[in-house]
Amino acid sequence: MSELQDLLVLEHVTKVFESREGRNVVAVNDVSLSIRKGELITLLGPSGCGKTTTLRLIAGFELPTRGRILLEGQDIAYLPPNKREMGMVFQSYALFPHLSVFENIAYGLRLRRLSKEEIEQRVRTFMALVNLTGLEQRKPAALSGGQQQRVALARAMAIRPRVLLFDEPLSNLDAKLRVALRAEIRQIQQRLGITSVYVTHDQSEAMALSDRIVVMNEGRVEQVGTPEEVYHRPATLFVADFVGRANFLPVEVLQLENTHAIVQFAGKRLCTPAHPDVRPNKPAVLMVRPEAIRLTSHALESNDALDGVVRNVAFLGHYVEYELTWDQHVLSVEDESLPGRLFRQGERVRWYFDPERAFVLPKR
Amino acid sequence: MDASLGPSPLSRARFLRSFTHSLRLLLRDSSLLIAFGVAVAFVGIAVLYPLVATLSRAFSAEGAAVLANVLARPVFHRIILNTLALGLTVATAGTLVGFLFAWVQVRVAAPQWIKRFIHTAALVPVVSPPFAVAVAAIVLFGRNGLLTYQLFGLRTDIYGLPGLTLVMTLSFFTVAYLTLRGLLYGLDPSLDEAAANLGAGRWHQFRTVTLPMLLPGIASAFLLLFVEAIADLGNPLVLGGNYTVLATRLYLAIIGEYDLTAGAVLSVLLLVPSLALYLLQWRLATSASVVSITGKPSGRGRLITDKRATIPLVGGALLIAALVFLIYGTILVGAFVVSLGVNNALTLRNFEFVLVGYGAKAIIDTTLLSLLATPVAALLGMVIAFLVVRGKFHARNALDFGTMLGIAVPGTIFGIGYLLAFNTPTEVLGITVLPKLTGGAAVFGGALAIVMVYIIRSTPAGLRSGVAALQQIDPSIEEAAVSLGGSRPTTFRRIVLPLIRPAFFSSLIYAFARSMTTVSAILFLTTPQTRIMTQQILNETDAGRFGNAFAYVVILIAIVLVAIGLLSIFVGTRTGAEREAA
Numbered sequence: 001m002s003e004l005q006d007l008l009v010l011e012h013v014t015k016v017f018e019s020r021e022g023r024n025v026v027a028v029n030d031v032s033l034s035i036r037k038g039e040l041i042t043l044l045g046p047s048g049c050g051k052t053t054t055l056r057l058i059a060g061f062e063l064p065t066r067g068r069i070l071l072e073g074q075d076i077a078y079l080p081p082n083k084r085e086m087g088m089v090f091q092s093y094a095l096f097p098h099l100s101v102f103e104n105i106a107y108g109l110r111l112r113r114l115s116k117e118e119i120e121q122r123v124r125t126f127m128a129l130v131n132l133t134g135l136e137q138r139k140p141a142a143l144s145g146g147q148q149q150r151v152a153l154a155r156a157m158a159i160r161p162r163v164l165l166f167d168e169p170l171s172n173l174d175a176k177l178r179v180a181l182r183a184e185i186r187q188i189q190q191r192l193g194i195t196s197v198y199v200t201h202d203q204s205e206a207m208a209l210s211d212r213i214v215v216m217n218e219g220r221v222e223q224v225g226t227p228e229e230v231y232h233r234p235a236t237l238f239v240a241d242f243v244g245r246a247n248f249l250p251v252e253v254l255q256l257e258n259t260h261a262i263v264q265f266a267g268k269r270l271c272t273p274a275h276p277d278v279r280p281n282k283p284a285v286l287m288v289r290p291e292a293i294r295l296t297s298h299a300l301e302s303n304d305a306l307d308g309v310v311r312n313v314a315f316l317g318h319y320v321e322y323e324l325t326w327d328q329h330v331l332s333v334e335d336e337s338l339p340g341r342l343f344r345q346g347e348r349v350r351w352y353f354d355p356e357r358a359f360v361l362p363k364r
Numbered sequence: 365m366d367a368s369l370g371p372s373p374l375s376r377a378r379f380l381r382s383f384t385h386s387l388r389l390l391l392r393d394s395s396l397l398i399a400f401g402v403a404v405a406f407v408g409i410a411v412l413y414p415l416v417a418t419l420s421r422a423f424s425a426e427g428a429a430v431l432a433n434v435l436a437r438p439v440f441h442r443i444i445l446n447t448l449a450l451g452l453t454v455a456t457a458g459t460l461v462g463f464l465f466a467w468v469q470v471r472v473a474a475p476q477w478i479k480r481f482i483h484t485a486a487l488v489p490v491v492s493p494p495f496a497v498a499v500a501a502i503v504l505f506g507r508n509g510l511l512t513y514q515l516f517g518l519r520t521d522i523y524g525l526p527g528l529t530l531v532m533t534l535s536f537f538t539v540a541y542l543t544l545r546g547l548l549y550g551l552d553p554s555l556d557e558a559a560a561n562l563g564a565g566r567w568h569q570f571r572t573v574t575l576p577m578l579l580p581g582i583a584s585a586f587l588l589l590f591v592e593a594i595a596d597l598g599n600p601l602v603l604g605g606n607y608t609v610l611a612t613r614l615y616l617a618i619i620g621e622y623d624l625t626a627g628a629v630l631s632v633l634l635l636v637p638s639l640a641l642y643l644l645q646w647r648l649a650t651s652a653s654v655v656s657i658t659g660k661p662s663g664r665g666r667l668i669t670d671k672r673a674t675i676p677l678v679g680g681a682l683l684i685a686a687l688v689f690l691i692y693g694t695i696l697v698g699a700f701v702v703s704l705g706v707n708n709a710l711t712l713r714n715f716e717f718v719l720v721g722y723g724a725k726a727i728i729d730t731t732l733l734s735l736l737a738t739p740v741a742a743l744l745g746m747v748i749a750f751l752v753v754r755g756k757f758h759a760r761n762a763l764d765f766g767t768m769l770g771i772a773v774p775g776t777i778f779g780i781g782y783l784l785a786f787n788t789p790t791e792v793l794g795i796t797v798l799p800k801l802t803g804g805a806a807v808f809g810g811a812l813a814i815v816m817v818y819i820i821r822s823t824p825a826g827l828r829s830g831v832a833a834l835q836q837i838d839p840s841i842e843e844a845a846v847s848l849g850g851s852r853p854t855t856f857r858r859i860v861l862p863l864i865r866p867a868f869f870s871s872l873i874y875a876f877a878r879s880m881t882t883v884s885a886i887l888f889l890t891t892p893q894t895r896i897m898t899q900q901i902l903n904e905t906d907a908g909r910f911g912n913a914f915a916y917v918v919i920l921i922a923i924v925l926v927a928i929g930l931l932s933i934f935v936g937t938r939t940g941a942e943r944e945a946a
């Protein structure tokens with residue numbers, strides 16, 4: 001039995017498509033997930049990793065080749081999509097072009113045969129919620145992309161779905177609007193406590209929105225965790241690399257101490273947090289995020305610092321991005337932006353990091 | 365290599381798995397299953413069964429003997445050659461005319477009224493029975509022709525290949541025109557501009573950029589015309605004279621000799637090239653659409669303004685358009701005079717003849733049966749289009765193909781097929797599923813068979829326009845509607861159908877016009893209880909009463925135009941414009 005708080009459970013779900021040439025494509029490979037009531041969980045991964053397929057399996061537009069999907073403990077495999085009470089928000093908005101904004105939002109309510117007053121009232125409530133009041137009679141074509149997606153959001157929420165599904169809803173919007181709308185989605189979702197599954201390939205969107213993130217790769221789940229866990233304690237090299245940027249440095253694991261490992265790095269011993277699968281004398285790498293690396297002037301003597309040469313500089317205002325060469329490695333560094341402190345291309349610098357901000361991962 | 369050994373156990377297991385999967389999916393959503401079942405049953409009964417009946421008769425022992433006989437006799441070689449020659453000349457001339465019209469329409473700078481005139485001329489033949497042009501041509505260009513003899517004193521022989529080519533080109537070039545016009549509009553003008561930018565002159569540009577892009581479309585139009593030309597029965601009957609083609613020989617076998625076996629054998633001879641060319645055309649058309657749509661459809665390239673090019677192009681198109689109007693003018697005038705060219709006194713006797721007696725019955729029967737077939741054909745076309753575009757089952761391509769057979773197969777063959785298949789009650793596993801549909805004592809005086817033929821002949825066009833329209837619609841729109849709680853049928857009715865309303869509307873019009881003007885497929889199916897206008901027109905023509913024939917044609921065209929007008933009012937095309945605004 002699944003726990004009571006798990007509203008939606010995927011058990012070993014696999015989806016195999018037959019491609020046109022008759023070859024089999026495993027779009028979703030043995031995925032198991034539990035989605036808790038009221039949380040927003042994000043499926044994050046590169047394009048083609050099976051996020052949309054997973055979402056469509058939940059929605060009922062596809063049937064799993066193997067495995068089960070349980071909603072409140074009930075297997076819903078043969079429940080058609082229109083009986084699943086799951087609202088869906090699409091990348092392309094998918095508004096009904098021949099219906100007004102009001103009628104778009106009312107569509108699901110009319111199907112439920114609500115009274116006229118109730119429909120009227122609920123449409124107005126949700127239009128207000130997404131800041132669209134006054135646009136009731138417009139046709140979708142007369143709205144901006146952001147407005148269209150708000151209509152789609154209101155339409156999906158108005159039916160009070162058991163689960164709300166999002167498939168890259170912000171991908172067609174420009175960057176500023178994307179940031180604004182994702183904050184709004186998060187607020188509304190939390191206010192109404194709607195259980196949501198959100199698909200995106202944008203890791204900052206995933207971080208900003210999610211209670212938990214599911215990182216997927218080639219149809220498989222690589223890690224399920226809070227944004228913090230996924231970022232600082234990645235389960236695999238893939239996650240470390242895909243979520244945020246990371247430097248991977250060669251280390252040798254000497255011994256383990258609880259959650260930490262003593263490693264040999266650049267001739268020194270460090271004690272850093274470690275992945276539970278790390279073992280002494282097994283191949284491992286040290287992950288150091290660009291913002292964990294500090295730079296100092298070459299002139300300053302320091303025992304802990306290593307030598308490097310600036311290969312590239314990009315001044316981005318709120319921070320400075322460097323590429324350093326160190327011992328045949330190229331490192332990404334995000335340094336503070338302080339007046340009067342900018343290292344030039346070709347300049348020799350020293351760099352160091354706090355071992356607590358690094359993470360040792362097993363190399364597969 | 366192991367294909368010759370039959371399916372391997374592995375692929376059989378995979379087939380079984382995907383089959384049960386499809387079945388589970390279908391069962392979960394029973395409305396799709398039901399729609400699919402209805403479509404398959406209809407296509408199976410109304411399209412495939414008559415063809416199978418024809419084929420099995422043709423390949424029976426009796427049929428084999430007839431075939432051997434046919435293949436041995438030089439007269440039949442002549443007929444086959446005639447058929448192919450007619451296909452070739454009509455397809456060539458029709459493609460050229462269609463191309464000329466399309467080119468002038470899209471690429472040449474000309475006054476708007478000229479373009480509208482040309483466009484109208486190209487569409488007129490759609491609403492008239494195809495052989496109406498042939499009858500008018502006899503009056504205009506025959507031995508006593510108004511133009512040839514009375515004006516220029518020429519004794520011309522319009523009967524035979526040249527006359528047929530002229531008449532059939534004018535009747536059928538619309539297909540080529542519409543196909544090529546669509547392609548030309550779809551061509552990204554920036555391609556031409558890019559070529560011009562690189563220093564290509566107009567002509568060079570045409571040869572190296574435009575023509576290669578259009579080639580699949582041109583070839584596809586050519587093949588369609590070829591198939592239509594060798595399938596046509598009305599024109600060769602009226603204007604063939606001694607120039608016998610397969611379709612007319614087939615007609616003779618049934619009507620003159622009551623020999624269904626010979627009819628079936630000849631059907632197969634006609635079926636083979638028709639289907640082969642049709643399939644080739646299909647492949648070309650699908651590849652053409654991939655090649656041509658490179659950008660937003662817009663004909664806003666630079667228009668040709670060079671007088672040395674525009675004058676011959678526009679002049680040529682205008683001349684042909686004028687010829688079309690001259691012919692239809694002849695029909696109209698001919699309906700109101702005693703005998704055009706012989707006795708030009710005004711009279712209403714032709715209409716009187718047509719409107720009282722069995723003329724009236726034919727008009728009412730034809731219109732009623734067409735009205736019955738029209739919504740069914742259009743809706744069936746949309747539903748099958750939906751199944752083909754959105755369905756997930758493997759059989760959808762077979763359903764598409766089976767439906768298209770309704771138009772790919774010459775109508776005459778369906779006429780014979782229906783006689784062979786439905787002359788006795790149809791039984792499946794010993795249960796009668798259909799009563800006797802054709803011949804004497806047929807149910808509803810043969811009307812059901814005629815309606816079925818009308819439907820199968822019109823559904824393919826609806827299917828194609830439905831497919832084209834559905835492919836423009838983001839599938840997520842339907843998925844959104846379903847996720848909001850709508851069943852498939854509700855979604856189809858409230859979301860899909862309104863969105864493809866222009867396609868639905870045009871297939872309603874097409875279905876009605878097509879049914880009203882159908883000749884070859886129904887000639888064998890009419891009974892004394894059910895009279896059809898096109899057949900009456902043919903009878904009057906045969907008897908030399910051209911005035912009556914013209915009056916029928918005028919009434920028929922008037923009915924079609926009124927129906928189109930009423931449809932525009934009730935169904936309308938507003939959604940199309942609304943969508944374009946989006």
Ligand SMILES: Nc1ncnc2c1ncn2[C@@H]1O[C@H](COP(=O)(O)OP(=O)(O)O)[C@@H](O)[C@H]1O
Binds near residue numbers: 018027047
């Ligand atoms: N209907 C389908 N038929 C065949 N292959 C599909 C189908 N849908 C998705 N795929 C394949 O499955 C894989 C995962 O696709 P998808 O779930 O859309 O990925 P994502 O949304 O993560 O980009 C891709 O390789 C894609 O080509």
Ligand SMILES: [Mg+2]
Binds near residue numbers: 048052053
């Ligand atoms: Mg996707």
